[in-house]
Amino acid sequence: MPKPKKEKLLADHTSLKIGGPVFCWTEPKDIDELLDSVSIARSRKKSILIIGRGCNILAPDNGFDGVVIKLGPGFDYIEREGSEIVKLGAGSSIQDLVARASQWGLGGCEFLAGIPGSAGGAIFMNAGIREKEIKDIILEVEALDMEEGSVMSLKRQEIYFGYRSSGLDGMCILGARIKLNKDKNSAVEKRIEDFIKRREWMRGLGLPSAGSVFKNPNDKNPAGRLIEACDLKGWRIGGAEISNAHANFIVNKGGASSKDVLGLIDLARKSVKEKFGIDLELEIKII
Numbered sequence: 527m528p529k530p531k532k533e534k535l536l537a538d539h540t541s542l543k544i545g546g547p548v549f550c551w552t553e554p555k556d557i558d559e560l561l562d563s564v565s566i567a568r569s570r571k572k573s574i575l576i577i578g579r580g581c582n583i584l585a586p587d588n589g590f591d592g593v594v595i596k597l598g599p600g601f602d603y604i605e606r607e608g609s610e611i612v613k614l615g616a617g618s619s620i621q622d623l624v625a626r627a628s629q630w631g632l633g634g635c636e637f638l639a640g641i642p643g644s645a646g647g648a649i650f651m652n653a654g655i656r657e658k659e660i661k662d663i664i665l666e667v668e669a670l671d672m673e674e675g676s677v678m679s680l681k682r683q684e685i686y687f688g689y690r691s692s693g694l695d696g697m698c699i700l701g702a703r704i705k706l707n708k709d710k711n712s713a714v715e716k717r718i719e720d721f722i723k724r725r726e727w728m729r730g731l732g733l734p735s736a737g738s739v740f741k742n743p744n745d746k747n748p749a750g751r752l753i754e755a756c757d758l759k760g761w762r763i764g765g766a767e768i769s770n771a772h773a774n775f776i777v778n779k780g781g782a783s784s785k786d787v788l789g790l791i792d793l794a795r796k797s798v799k800e801k802f803g804i805d806l807e808l809e810i811k812i813i
């Protein structure tokens with residue numbers, strides 16, 4: 527039985543550094559403890575929040591009155607299975623995957639370089655860049671159906687991956703098998719460097735954020751450009767600010783509340799709708 531940890535603040539587990547206390551915090555180390563965490567929630571009629579590294583989450587100031595599950599050590603593994611197949615636990619870091627694949631001389635996941643978060647979060651969000659998403663390298667995903675309490679293995683074709691979505695709601699992703707390609711280490715390293723270079727502007731953020739706030743409506747109208755065209759760069763509410771480095775990022779200048787961020791989200795949405803007639807859809811998950 528996992529030891530429930532109380533008085534945890536979501537602010538300490540989200541990249542935006544925002545969020546209040548949780549009713550119950552668990553870090554199951556294996557599938558049995560995970561099932562226990564799910565049944566604690568069910569027996570107390572509490573909602574469940576699966577959290578990875580919290581890099582795409584806006585958590586409420588008054589906290590979460592439910593059970594938070596952060597996968598523990600038994601889900602943190604990256605193993606080679608055959609020459610081009612890699613098995614990874616949902617709790618492992620995407621950046622560790624990029625580094626490990628490069629050491630093994632395996633290409634195909636370089637596009638993930640610089641994207642923070644866990645494998646579980648990346649799969650749930652179908653993380654990626656314009657040209658490539660994590661779905662493109664997935665063979666199958668192992669997940670726990672939290673309603674049924676059953677573990678299943680889903681082939682990529684059975685998962686409804688979309689733009690920053692996977693349709694895996696209600697599931698706790700446990701791990702995945704991905705297919706990479708044998709290549710020269712130097713070639714893999716070079717591509718990683720190139721992808722990292724493309725992200726150099728992010729250094730200008732310099733402050734906590736949760737990545738892109740909105741999905742891009744289409745390639746011609748990236749959300750950041752639309753928000754910038756509404757003159758909202760640098761706009762501030764309380765401790766939150768629409769970043770001067772990229773208008774689709776909201777940064778925490780210090781002491782920002784979830785209400786401050788929601789205020790900026792509302793402002794950006796209304797302004798873009800008024801000026802361009804476009805409805806911005808959220809990429810970040812609001813808890």
Ligand SMILES: Cc1cc2nc3c(=O)[nH]c(=O)nc-3n(C[C@H](O)[C@H](O)[C@H](O)COP(=O)(O)OP(=O)(O)OC[C@H]3O[C@@H](n4cnc5c(N)ncnc54)[C@H](O)[C@@H]3O)c2cc1C
Pocket residue numbers: 541575576577578579580581582583597616640641642643644645646647648649650651652653654655697698699700728735736737738811
């Ligand atoms: C500076 C910065 C840059 C970023 N750049 C990019 C980018 O270029 N491309 C991109 O796609 N994203 C980007 N992001 C967003 C973020 O890094 C990704 O969405 C990442 O995959 C989230 O992983 P996480 O572990 O932090 O997930 P979390 O933020 O913890 O969770 C995100 C969602 O996934 C769910 N979830 C997490 N783990 C599991 C699991 N095991 N089972 C089921 N559901 C789960 C959560 O419930 C939540 O709904 C960026 C974020 C930051 C802060």
